[in-house]
Amino acid sequence: MQDSIEQYMQAVGQQARKASRVLSSASTHTKNNALSAIYTALVNHEPEILAANAVDMQKGRDSHLDSALLDRLELTPTRFKGMLQGLKDVIALTDPIGEITDLAYRPSGIQLGKMRVPLGVIGMIYESRPNVTLEAASLALKSGNAIILRGGSEALQSNKAIATAIQHGLKVAGLPEHAIQVIETADRAAVGQLITMTEYVDVIVPRGGKSLIERISNEARIPVIKHLDGNCHVFIDVEADLHKALPIALNAKTHRYGVCNAMETLLVHEEIAEEFLPRIAELYAEKHVELRGCQETRRILGSSVKTATEEDWYTEYLAPILAIKVVEHIDQAIEHINKYGSHHTDAIVTENYSKVRKFLAEVDSSSVMINASTRFADGFEYGLGAEIGISTDKIHARGPVGLEGLTSQKWIVFGDGQIRH
Amino acid sequence: MQDSIEQYMQAVGQQARKASRVLSSASTHTKNNALSAIYTALVNHEPEILAANAVDMQKGRDSHLDSALLDRLELTPTRFKGMLQGLKDVIALTDPIGEITDLAYRPSGIQLGKMRVPLGVIGMIYESRPNVTLEAASLALKSGNAIILRGGSEALQSNKAIATAIQHGLKVAGLPEHAIQVIETADRAAVGQLITMTEYVDVIVPRGGKSLIERISNEARIPVIKHLDGNCHVFIDVEADLHKALPIALNAKTHRYGVCNAMETLLVHEEIAEEFLPRIAELYAEKHVELRGCQETRRILGSSVKTATEEDWYTEYLAPILAIKVVEHIDQAIEHINKYGSHHTDAIVTENYSKVRKFLAEVDSSSVMINASTRFADGFEYGLGAEIGISTDKIHARGPVGLEGLTSQKWIVFGDGQIRH
Structure with a gap:
């Protein structure tokens, strides 16, 4: 079993890496098209998604999940509308990718600047709330990143139903279906794999209780954008x-x-x-x-x-x-x-x-x-659009993390044949 | 022995953390004063530093270090002058700390912006070249960070002699002597401690061969600004x-x-x-x-x-x-x-x-x-002043890392009594 999980996760990672190469140079138009197609697919699939959520809820009640967890798990028609509105907000956000700043000449004659680029592949680990699936997927897509989503096992049917709509949207826009993947096993070994596949995953974003986040931070071999607590x-x-x-x-x-x-x-x-x-x-x-x-x-x-x-x-x-x-x-x-x-x-x-x-x-x-x-202190109030998390770290992203936290800047140099003396 | 190394490193870490709190709000004037005093102390201590280096060189020859390593280890009067010039360059750099950018009003009426702040405590691990000791120390000091320096054992006497001059400069400027600490044990366990003291160290910067950097990246529990290779x-x-x-x-x-x-x-x-x-x-x-x-x-x-x-x-x-x-x-x-x-x-x-x-x-x-x-592609050509390393990572700093790579930005909010509705 351990072996097959490893193989499964390696395949997921490879596919994500491959998809990320396509996404990283996808145009704003293509990415927004995909997001709009996902919107339409979600509207069309609403009954199936709510039905899948009802299955998760029933299973949750049967296994005596506590009421706070059940509350977070539940997708009501109102919450579904909220999800759709969040998606619309992401479509409206300015695409950060390709932005060039600080272009200036150096004494050598080269012109140096910075260009904003995606991080690559994001691994997202979270608990219960199925709306995080859409939020994280849409932010990743808009910022040109592939994403691997690992939600709580209690929300598996809901997440799979949402993922089906997302896949449909990607297909319509001609983007690789592996740009957004939902881990379909409840096996915890999948998380252990995800947070150590350094060649396929560039950053881990955990969302959930303090113990989950501490465990992930301790075991990850990949940088973690983490939010521990808010005292x-x-x-x-x-x-x-x-x-x-x-x-x-x-x-x-x-x-x-x-x-x-x-x-x-x-x-x-x-x-x-x-x-x-x-x-x-x-x-x-x-x-x-x-x-x-x-x-x-x-x-x-x-x-x-x-x-x-x-x-x-x-x-x-x-x-x-x-x-x-x-x-x-x-x-x-x-x-x-x-x-x-x-x-x-x-x-x-x-x-x-x-x-x-x-x-x-x-x-x-x-x-x-x-x-x-x-x-x-939150992504919406700060105007980041949706928020993928709040970081209590100092490295890379600090505080509310929106689109920009999922990007990096590379240096670019325009020359006219300059060589170093 | 293992125990005493652990105690020693814990003490080093605690002192660095304490010093970093003072440094983080030290004025540009104070930091430049300290750097100038270090300059003077280095000039005055040149004979002692070159003598210490001669001891390292002799020991290196006795233990048959290869010639490339010996070359990097050697401090000639010309190289010493180069070190001093590098220090002058750092004094001339603009202090990045406290810079406030992007201040703008949000619909709620709060005014939101970003302020540049030090990372806190830097752990620097490097091999042979003693000039790195001064370079890293001066960049850390200018950017308001405390630093723990762990050079190669082959350069221990040189590094200690340089550290003595640095301590002198800190004292003259009234800054805590633990702002810049040189690890004085050749025991490798010290590195193991340094890269896992998550409460005391905020970022690790390794400089050296690929195997050193891979080992550190694999074992570190702290974010690493690393430079693997340049193909x-x-x-x-x-x-x-x-x-x-x-x-x-x-x-x-x-x-x-x-x-x-x-x-x-x-x-x-x-x-x-x-x-x-x-x-x-x-x-x-x-x-x-x-x-x-x-x-x-x-x-x-x-x-x-x-x-x-x-x-x-x-x-x-x-x-x-x-x-x-x-x-x-x-x-x-x-x-x-x-x-x-x-x-x-x-x-x-x-x-x-x-x-x-x-x-x-x-x-x-x-x-x-x-x-x-x-x-x-280098810090000087890019106008960063000195360079603490070149990062091949995407998270936080990418490419040549100068002062700014040793800083972070926090959010600041100016309000007039606003509450959330």
Whole structure:
């Protein structure tokens, strides 16, 4: 079995590599044609796709998947419409491939510039949500990359049905069918193969729980664009405008709980804590947010607030729970963020110019915000179109990753016969 | 021993991480001050450094190091001057850190942009040449990164002497001495530690032979900016201007042999081969370049030309040897380059507009050149100032890597109290 999985994955890899060569020089027109044909095929195949999803859902219920997972797995007609809209958005995006920038003459007489090119073959590993299949496939196609998709086994029928529509679209546009491949085995060995086929795969994008991503990062022999966790902070400075601070602190925590850009720890300057904390606590109480505070927070808000432990500062709750710490000054806030945070998204609320500059320069996170809710850190809000993930790495892509994160730049040189002396 | 190496390296890593936090927000003025102080210290320490190098050289001769290695190891007064000039060049470079680009308003009212930041801690692994110690240290410092340097054991005394001058310079400028650390053990286990300390090191830059780099890439748990090999091509199209083609083909092969951007295979369009090959062969003969040709090449040039085997197409000779293949058309040339090449640097010589566009779009190499010698692919010629390496990867940095390759961009958001709806 192990052998046959290896053979299967090697074949998938070879086909992807071959298809990627065609895709890399496909015109914008051809790629958009394929995406439009996929759109039409999806509309035509909607009943089959929803039926396949119903099979996955029934199997999921039979095997007692937890309700959050079942929720993510489900494709309703509304979600299906959302998927189609996402696809339309990708068609509307500017094709990044072939863009030439920075063309300038060097003293030798050569003219040097950079040209944007696809990475090649993307390996995508994800859990449950079948809409990721379409999102990832369309972003890969638009950016001239081939993609190998490995969704969760619980979504296999849904993903296969979506893949059928995608294949149909590729065929209509005359692009190789292996440009987008869905792994059709539930065997976990397939993932082990995918993340080590260095000759066939150029980058791995995992999406899912922290344990999945950690496992993949540890075992991959291929660069991984990974998103570990989002332990985000908002720091309310003594010079904060409370008309901004209160809505931001409320929005960053309560707009949605289960998302990576939600605030998990609130930091408050000690000279504003007496005024700010009781007012924000009242707003959190209305939303039933559980507060866990440092000693000073509990002195101000009362001992009904639980004590935050060292562990709390590290925790991404993804729930209506918030840790609160009173700090002496901005340096302590920055130190806390850089030490306990996950380098995802952190914000300061202040009117002070020099503190803005300090916070921007010293907070080591993929998004650093001034007087705005951390909830803005996402591909749509950043105008990237669809988002293939949010990277907490520093190498290659950082923060929300859209089309450009799936590309690279090569150097180009225009000469007139120059030789090196 | 293994334990103590681990403890030693962990301490080195922790200190580097700590120093990197200071460096990341050091001003351009402070960093340049430190570099100038290092310059002065090097000038003052020249006798000690050359004496230390003499010790390494003697030891090298005693242990029968080969002459190429001894040559790379040697620090002559002329080479020392070259090192100092390189340092001056780095001081003159624009500081990339803190650069803010693409600031634009989003529909939500937030203003979004990107800010250039250091990667953090660089691990540099290299062989013999002690000037790399200064080059890498100065580039890291200028770009706000801490660096851990692990040179070859044969250069240990030279590297320690250079490091002493560097430490002195850091001290004068008030920067942490651990910003630049030289590993002082010859134990190979130190490398194993360095490339797996994911919490303390952000990127590994290996420089050396292919086997060293392959070993490091395979074992590293940290992203590697690697340069495997340079199997470069020049394709002489039927529409080539021979006044350009002859000098380029000669220069790309014979300007220097032991460099990664030298041409290793010459591809010639069949309709120009009869005219071009005898003329270029004459020029190569003057330089005593050994030719290995395909069947058609040997038909034209005579059977004194050796037969090129499949193996030859893959080979980076780094020597006065050249493989030659006659191809039917540009597609065959591109296919050959993408299949056998190392995606380093490849050139076409042609006057045809559409072939230029095709070659640029379809050749998958870090540098793609039109009517210019492949020898131009280097950090100095590209105006990057010093070069920390040439990357044959697509992720993060591609081609010659200078200061910018040691940086990353974070997103920054300026708001006025915006929350997400």
